[in-house]
Amino acid sequence: MGDATIESPEWRKVEVGRIVLVQGTSPYAGRLAAIVEIIDHKRALVDGPSADPKLVVPRQAVSFVDVLLSDLKIQKLPRAVRTGTLKAAWEKSEIDAKWKESKWAKRKDQTERRKALTDFDRFKVMRLKKQRRFEERKALVNVKASA
DSSP states (O other): OOOOOOOOOGGGOOOTTEEEEEOTTOTTTTOEEEEEEEOSSSEEEEEEOOSSGGGOEEEEEEEGGGEEEEEEEOTTOOTTOOHHHHHHHHHHHTHHHHHHHSHHHHHHHHHHHHHTOOHHHHHHHHHHHHHHHHHHHHHHHHHHHHO
């Protein structure tokens, strides 16, 4: 039989400097934090020094069940780094800006906006979708007719 090499995707590794999204029943759910130390195979020490005070996650131990790993990482972050140093590395790596540009963050914002819609807002969205669909079909008919 031939040799097979199995590689795990690079962005899914639990490592110091990896950015995680806190979830679950935590009061900090939905906020970003960085892994600063791996405690054991189930927990890590995280700290989230975001520039926005509403998004700060204080240093705490969290279970890997309660976080989602992102593809963002602070390169060459030393283990058990202090909050001030982490904040400087966070800003240098532009984590907040990269997160806001990611598809994941945009999708999360869109979901939150849709949850906040009223019945009349949902009705207006439905009407706009109908208009867009009508215009697309009209354009498609014109393309087919000219071909």
